[in-house]
Amino acid sequence: MASATDRDGSTRHLPAGRKAVLAAYVQEAGEVTVAELAARLDVSTDTIRRDLDRLDRDGVLIRTHGGAVSLSSLPQADTGIDVRLRLQASAKETIGALAATLIQDDSVVMINAGTTNLAVARHMGECRGLTVATNSLRLPAELSSKAYRDLYVFGGTYHQVAQATIGPVSFQAAIGGKELGVQCDLALLAVGAVSVEGGYSTSNVAEAVMMSEMMANASRVAFLADSSKFGRRLFAQVAELGRADYFVTDCAPPDEIAALLVANEVEVMYPPAVAS
Incomplete structure (x- = not known):
């Protein structure tokens, strides 16, 4: 089961249901913000940031400043080169x-x-x-x-x-x-x-x-x-x-x-x- 680290350094598990919902939504939307995900899943922005960090490490999506993008998304004009390098x-x-x-x-x-x-x-x-x-x-x-x-x-x-x-x-x-x-x-x-x-x-x-x-x-x-x-x-x-x-x-x-x-x-x- 996927896990994430809390502020105190302890490890907690990322619920499989939330992981699936996050991954599916990012894949569908292409690019999302932390605030958008927090509102959609009714959790704190800190929780979303930790979840996205974990999903990025798992290779499920690409973490960006302020949000995430799908691995298969098309880059926008302002998408940085470090993100573009991981797309396609x-x-x-x-x-x-x-x-x-x-x-x-x-x-x-x-x-x-x-x-x-x-x-x-x-x-x-x-x-x-x-x-x-x-x-x-x-x-x-x-x-x-x-x-x-x-x-x-x-x-x-x-x-x-x-x-x-x-x-x-x-x-x-x-x-x-x-x-x-x-x-x-x-x-x-x-x-x-x-x-x-x-x-x-x-x-x-x-x-x-x-x-x-x-x-x-x-x-x-x-x-x-x-x-x-x-x-x-x-x-x-x-x-x-x-x-x-x-x-x-x-x-x-x-x-x-x-x-x-x-x-x-x-x-x-x-x-x-x-x-x-």
């Missing part, structure tokens, strides 16, 4: 492994910020001689030093939620301050939504502009999104579905999306074991 984690690792196979040794790769691309970085350990450019402040720590020859981080405005920079896809020359454009062999772009009407989209306009610049400066473009993003349309479109060379995901896309990708000769990549 298995799917992201699958996508990361597949996307890493597109990277050729001694090539130049641009990678945008996002938890899916952090998974890609973790699977780049066998790569060698890369030049990597990214706007993610978290990605350098995930990338093996053996994989790259040079690693660059684009400058710009600091986006705290994403732990990334948002700005121009360029660098200043060390002498003279001239802006230098950059080119890459492959751009790996993780997005928050994929649909026939909206194409590849994200919630932040400036982020969409930056991804569009990466795409424009790339010889090949791969968009990455897990299946929870299918059929969604966010505020800012990055590109139409047919603009990609590759679309990397964790399972077969819905028929309508798949048909448009095939019609535009986009190579769709997902695990063979899932293919039917």
Whole structure:
């Protein structure tokens, strides 16, 4: 039986009934607050906080500041990266492994910020001689030093939620301050939504502009999104579905999306074991 710790350090049991109700409600609602749960279950907020802490440790949900989110919920625009890392984690690792196979040794790769691309970085350990450019402040720590020859981080405005920079896809020359454009062999772009009407989209306009610049400066473009993003349309479109060379995901896309990708000769990549 699950247990939780009271203020005096003693251990008490979390009633199975309340645990089931909490887990089911969070799963249904996607995201809830401590106050909302306390009112619903008619217990104190301290009790709810202890229950949520326990359920988080049990892997039932994700504890957040002021509440909790379902493991399968879709992140909101203000959802922090540490929470996003735990959402759809298995799917992201699958996508990361597949996307890493597109990277050729001694090539130049641009990678945008996002938890899916952090998974890609973790699977780049066998790569060698890369030049990597990214706007993610978290990605350098995930990338093996053996994989790259040079690693660059684009400058710009600091986006705290994403732990990334948002700005121009360029660098200043060390002498003279001239802006230098950059080119890459492959751009790996993780997005928050994929649909026939909206194409590849994200919630932040400036982020969409930056991804569009990466795409424009790339010889090949791969968009990455897990299946929870299918059929969604966010505020800012990055590109139409047919603009990609590759679309990397964790399972077969819905028929309508798949048909448009095939019609535009986009190579769709997902695990063979899932293919039917």
